[in-house]
Structure formats: C-alpha cells, structure tokens
Amino acid sequence: MEATSQIPMEAVLPKHILDVWVIVLIILATIVIMTSLLLCPATAVIIYRMRSHPILNGAV
Secondary structure (H helix, E strand, C coil), rough: CCCCCCCHHHHHHCCHHHHHHHHHHHHHHEEEEEEEHHHHHHHHHHHHHCCCCCCCCCCC
C-alpha cells in the first residue's frame, strides 16, 4: 500500500481561498456590528422623541 491520502486533490481547497473567506466573514461581521451599534441608539431616540412630542401629549 502506498502512503498517499485517499482524499482527491479536487476536494481540498487551497489555503489562500480559505484565508479570503475568513477575511470576508470578518468584514461582514464588523459591518453588522457597527450598523447595529449605530441604529439601536438612533431608534431609541426616535421612539423617545415621538412619545414625548408636545402635540401627542395634548400640550398644544
């Protein structure tokens, strides 16, 4: 028996392709996190300002 691997060479991805996918996933995760950090406080401010609006409270 030879000491060769049973896995065909087409099934093994080159290391640089895996590195590219890791970088792409890190960039996408960063975009999602930064977007949520920006939108969550903005949404809270908008909701607060709508609830405390003078016209809605009958002040006018």
